[in-house]
Amino acid sequence: FLTLSLCALSSEDVLSKDAGECAICLEELQQGDTIARLPCLCIYHKCIDEWFEVNRSCPEHPSD
Secondary structure: OOOOOHHHHOEEEEOOOOOOEOOOOOOEOOOOOEEEEOOOOOEEEOOHHHHHHHOOOEOOEOOO
């Protein structure tokens, strides 16, 4: 059983262009927003931090 730290799961970045809707909080991902980019390249608002308190996988790629 491998436990990953949250730091290893996502990196913080600033969104360079609008990118649709965050699958977690359902707010629009807009240019200039602080985002988390996962290894699978999915992007979310920082609400992903709360998601990772109870889940250990990407909301859009749970089997990865």
